[in-house]
Amino acid sequence: MGFYTGFITFSVIWWVILFAVLPIGVRVAESTEIGFAASAPKDPMIGRKILIATLITLPLFFVAKWVINTNILGI
Template sequence: MSPVTGIVVYLIIWWTVLFAVLPWGVHVSEKTEPGHADSAPARPLLVKKAIVTTLISAVIWIGFYFLQRSNLISFRAG
């Protein structure tokens, strides 16, 4: 796997995991301010979720890397 392929695979994994992590711990504010959506979270905790996403993505990517290197499954076409 080339470094560019590894980075692209990591970014795809990262974005997929981010969308899975975003709903964690979301609480809707009871009192909404004018101009905000009623469903807007009170404290979105985006930095914490980005860190968790990065750690989970790293573990998944490492698993993918070793699976690809072991030749148990071929990801090559043809």
């Protein structure tokens, strides 16, 4: 697996995991001001979710890299 293939593979896995992690722990604000959506999260914890997505992606990426390099699936 080359650098660019690895980068794209990591990026795709990371975005999928990030979108899976984003709704976890979201709480809606109790009262909203005019101009804000009633469904807007109170504290989205984006930094924590990015870190969680990265930590989940790392082992998945190395498994994907191993599968691609060993040609187990015959791709």
